[in-house]
Amino acid sequence: MSQSEKSYSTVTEWNGPHGLPRFELIKDEDFAPAFEAALAEHNADIDAIAGDPSEPTFENTIVALELAGDVLSRVSALFWNKAGADTNKVIQALEREIAPKMSRHYSKISMNAALFARVDALWEKRDSLGLSLEQTRVLERHWKGFVKAGAKLGKDQQERLAAINERLASLGANFGQNVLGDETDWALPLSSDEELVGLPDFLKDAMASAASARGKGEAYVVTLSRSIIVPFLEFSERRDLREQAFKAWVARGENGGERDNRAIVKEVLALRDEKAKLLGYKNFAALKLDNTMAKTPEAVNDLLMQVWDKAVKQAGVEEQELAALIAKDGKNHEVAPWDWRFYAEKLRTERFNFSESELKPYLQLEKIIEACFAVAKKLFGITAVPLKDVVGYHPDVRVFEIREADGTLKALFLGDYFARPSKRSGAWMSSFQSQHKLPLKNGVKGELPIIYNVCNFAKPAEGKPALLSLDDARTLFHEFGHALHGMLSDVTYPSVSGTGVSRDFVELPSQLYEHWLTVPDILKTYAVHYQTGEAMPQALLDKVLAAQTFNVGFNTVEFTSSALVDMAFHTMDKPVEDPMAVQAEVLAKIGMPASMVMRHATPHFQHVFSGDGYSAGYYSYMWSEVLDADAFAAFEETGDAFNADMAKRLKDNIYSIGGAVDPEETYKAFRGRLPSPEAMLKKRGLAA
Incomplete structure (x- = not known):
């Protein structure tokens, strides 16, 4: 067996327990030859389907497409897992090579005229094929996928679209690697008691572990990992160090040099706009929203602005409360972004008589x-x-x-x-x-x-x-x-x-599941002290539940501003010359408080620019929150968070049905109706 064949079999033959990959046998150098062989195999599958001399049927065309490229899917799944969760220089180099190669591969399939002709023929006579609801959805997904990938365009336009997609794939890979590079390289070493003042033991333990992992001899380091940077901003008494760490955190992807993402963003936006117009859409947001629950940018912005107006008003009240704490401390500075979490934690401790360090x-x-x-x-x-x-x-x-x-x-x-x-x-x-x-x-x-x-x-x-x-x-x-x-x-x-559902439905099962964390019976059973084993005291549990909407203005402004900037980028009617200027204009227009920042500034907004999964789609977390608040209310209305009948309806109509049914229909099958934003606003403490 040649080395190439050995690499191929190692990556593709999953013969571990229950069909798991043999992770321990896979080496970084196995991926390149495995990709080459898997791509060739997928091409052969496609050629066989497209060249089938028999009349197209659902079975010989759509089902065949569903199964084609299984080996490539396996290689890809392993590789992209590695690239995201345990990367290195070898994998990153291959990622930069593979991303555009995969884009070329799928563009070629999407623009295979003989293949699309078979799919199109089935689509045209879909009503006479006797298909089930799921089969109809699958056929629709394939047909729309081909059309959105340029199957109906002329040859020159197809070639341009393929080039755009290839370039976008490269840019997305580079964007993500640049952010990871900034996160990995930055660390703030601390050692003296003066530098550590205010930090609880759990945070110092985490910082010591991070320092040990970096192997540079420091006693403690602040890193840009959210699980360290956020509690550091909450507890550090050193305002100067908070400012230093915060500015590094929000500057990821915006530090100049070869890892600066601003030029990437500009090019990505231009290419996305060109792609949308090639496909006959007004803008990229219209293209992305075409097959979602929201359907139009106007519907998205309407929801976001409903929430924004309430959130920014509440944030103003919160800021005044923090300013009062600053004055009480004998300080005379404004509430800066690196102050907010620190004084909010103080206010929570004062108002609810518990702190994060007591809860942890x-x-x-x-x-x-x-x-x-x-x-x-x-x-x-x-x-x-x-x-x-x-x-x-x-x-x-x-x-x-x-x-x-x-x-x-x-x-x-x-x-x-x-x-x-x-x-x-x-x-x-x-x-x-x-x-x-x-x-x-x-x-x-x-x-x-x-x-x-x-x-x-x-x-x-x-x-x-x-x-x-x-x-x-x-x-x-x-x-x-x-x-x-x-x-x-x-x-x-x-x-x-x-999760093969529309982007603004996919967050429903995840956001809904969060509700069960704070069901009192769950917290009483599983929130036990790590030293004594005693359950969280009822008094602390009551405080935690009472504080669930604390700081809601801040949290909602952070998110909603990011979603509004995302939508603005993808609905512009002119080229974006300076993305950071557009970001600033949008934030000024909506009245973004100076005391806080977007949850994800543009140069490190990976949801939107490291690939296009959530581009013109970051709003979907809030859209799904409208659904999840209403869905959990269905359980609350029964008086039992684990009501068996409701749980069965939830499993049958939400968790197990995938994309086999239109999301509006499946939600109505569960709840009996579509929701309004009221339950979500109430959950956030922003109603009326």
């Missing part, structure tokens, strides 16, 4: 993971069984079987919870393999979902527990909600499996 000992990572699994068992009847001897893609990764109540294996789940320099920031869910029921070439019918969560919690020192903030715990629940969407999927076709 009760939020152990291990117990919150248990809580995630326990909620899933109570709602959906599934159980997580750890596979202690199975190797994941990194030593920190944990592997679990997910089993039905009768013991049937339902899915495999991998949890990767700790920050490291090789991992991009944030948290996400993805899959190595999606659920479906189609027969494969090897005779096996269907595949189990293999789903993973990635988080960036601060890794504790040896022998100490990982303690989470309440926001961290919500993040863990959020990502596991996404994971459940993938693991509970029960559809026939891969393209509509799990």
